[in-house]
């Protein structure tokens with residue numbers, strides 16, 4: 001059994017990890033931390049876990065995380081970088097759901113996250129945890145930088161086109177929408193029911209930290225200079241993310257060949273569903289599951305490809321993806337414990 005620790009077990013990605021890992025056949029939940037709820041049985045806070053998780057939260061300074069085989073950090077940016085060096089030295093693998101190790105350029109990280117990096121020596125070693133594009137590197141990794149939720153949709157949509165040299169990498173556009181759980185469980189005015197429900201707005205239009213993360217990753221798949229305009233929106237739903245991606249074709253290709261390119265790219269990726277050409281994927285077709293679904297369009301047969309991508313921000317966009325990485329790191333089938341079908345309605 002893989003002994004698992006979770007730092008930040010009271011947040012949305014933390015409890016999502018608990019939901020997935022509590023029934024994972026190869027996992028033994030060993031330590032779950034919370035600074036505020038030290039000593040409280042996990043199931044007292046989350047009755048959905050009654051009879052499934054019998055651990056109590058412990059404060060991060062009391063929890064002995066070195067007894068774990070792997071520790072997930074479901075915490076704000078800056079927490080994993082403080083603890084990862086000691087855990088790695090003790091032989092514990094680390095999967096960070098935050099951004100501490102996603103950007104290879106320290107100055108870019110510090111500019112966007114506005115905190116100093118305290119473990120720069122680990123940045124190079126960290127492996128970006130997007131299995132569909134990086135599976136081989138994840139196999140041997142000790143430290144995983146789990147991707148952001150929006151960047152997962154943008155990369156899985158754009159990369160096949162960039163790799164094939166079919167589009168202008170300098171004029172990519174991503175118009176994305178997220179459910180409110182994407183902002184986490186902490187109290188904030190913008191996510192109050194009376195602010196976020198029956199409302200719809202863009203945010204971060206002048207610049208969002210997921211732009212440098214996505215651009216840096218996309219640049220690995222093209223020789224062209226990447227230019228990405230990314231606009232996130234908050235939609236009045238709890239879970240779910242929808243990305244509408246636009247790319248300009250620079251070479252002639254017919255619809256069937258475009259579709260075949262995506263089907264071929266993801267033929268060994270059980271969590272990417274390439275839907276029939278012209279489909280309209282819905283967020284609810286991924287709710288609670290680790291599936292990402294996408295569909296291609298070519299409005300009026302012109303030279304713009306529109307890629308529609310949906311996922312559950314808390315599963316494929318965060319905790320499910322992290323468990324997928326753990327499975328790969330420990331030599332398990334990638335889908336172990338991740339076969340949930342989406343909830344409908």
Ligand SMILES: NC(=O)C1=CN([C@@H]2O[C@H](COP(=O)(O)OP(=O)(O)OC[C@H]3O[C@@H](n4cnc5c(N)ncnc54)[C@H](OP(=O)(O)O)[C@@H]3O)[C@@H](O)[C@H]2O)C=CC1
Nearest residue numbers: 008009010011012013034035036074075098182184185318
């Ligand atoms: N929500 C989403 O859809 C996604 C989130 N992410 C990233 O995952 C991470 C977690 O997000 P989310 O679950 O939404 O956040 P939440 O705000 O819901 O939860 C944060 C958790 O971290 C704990 N925590 C906060 N500060 C510290 C600290 N200094 N040391 C130890 N524990 C701490 C909190 O518990 P306590 O205060 O009791 O210790 C809480 O359990 C973030 O970095 C986020 O950017 C990534 C992809 C998608």
Ligand SMILES: CC(=O)N[C@@H](CCC(=O)OP(=O)(O)O)C(=O)O
Nearest residue numbers: 097098148149150178179182183
């Ligand atoms: C709706 C909402 O607020 N979403 C978050 C992104 C969540 C995520 O992926 O976060 P990290 O990259 O910070 O880990 C945001 O835009 O800040």
